[in-house]
Amino acid sequence: MDESPAPDEQLSRLMARAQQGDSNAYVTLLRAITPRVRQLVRSRRGFLGESDVEDVVQEVLLSVHAVRATYDPARPLMPWLSAIVRHRLADAGRRHARQGAHEIGVDDLDVTFQTPVANSREETFGDPDALAQAIQALPPGQRQAVELLKLRELSLKEASALTGMSIGALKIATHRAIASLRRALQGTHEE
């Protein structure tokens, strides 16, 4: 890709043509501004890794696309673009901070703990056959929810699309299934 910057007037002309529906001009414009956006993101968020930089770049491109009607062709493009980059970076920073507040960084833990008490097997269930039987004994809707969401690890949206059940119904079915499994396995475990 050509990384040399295009003059501002050329970018403005390309955007004006893009607003008239010229697809080629639009692609040319996006390819021309992408290195500039990448450079802006890197210069303002030097600590971001390459994949994070690329995520922000893509967000900016999507934003440019979404609000291209707000560009006035009589004005230079770069201040308009820089404002979008600045605000999308701020949004990304806020999102990152929110996620960070709810996540705890954990080092890889050893399989066993140093303290013998912590190596209890009480928290795990060691009988896969009993678990499989308990799942088979569930009502069909609950069994399907567990299989899709817990065993195949599909998202709620994917499972909903596959089964035709609503997301709410899937959540309820899963909740009930887990409660039933806990009761069933508790009984097995006590025997």
Add this chain to the structure above:
Amino acid sequence: MKTDELIDRLGRDVTVTRPLPTPGMRTAVWMVWALSYLVVVAVMMFAVMSSARVTPTPLYLVQQGAALVTGIMAARAALASVIPGANDRVWVVPAIGVATWAAALLWAGVLDLQASGTLGVTSQSDWPCVASMTVGGLLVGAPLAWMLRRGAPLTPNLTVGLAALAALSVANIEACLTRPHAFALTVLLWHGGTVAAIVTLCALMGHRWLRWPDMTTR
């Protein structure tokens, strides 16, 4: 998805897009609606309550003028705030309007005190104005909210707060025109309190109403 693939996808998705008119032009369009509302409601209320006419004094006209200017400037600021690269300090002019409006009401309160020996804080509750300003604000503000959604949600909380201020400034004029108030401080406390409460609420909810479109799920 790689960035090059995204660019190709966006290129295929591009359609004819009419650039938005300038914020000043859009403000003028909104003001036509807001003033029409004001005229229609005022005429209806005058017809119903013919005895309850307001006597305009110079200070009263300054208050209403300041409210009107605040409404216009707040609407313009809100519409400018959704244009990337526009002035970042769009809120300054509406803030001056609000300060002028409050100062005119305070000055009228001082005159009330001199004339009647009281500020009249407890003399009159003003729930009808709170209700009419809330409903009026919704009616006047709805088209403005629709216009804002065509812009870029750069500062959604500020934008929605300014839009609420614009709508409520106009609704305040309607409330003042159609219901006479014995004391200026009643207007300051009840109308000002309503404006402050609703603007704060709207500003806090702004990021829920104005969002970047989630294009990744399309």
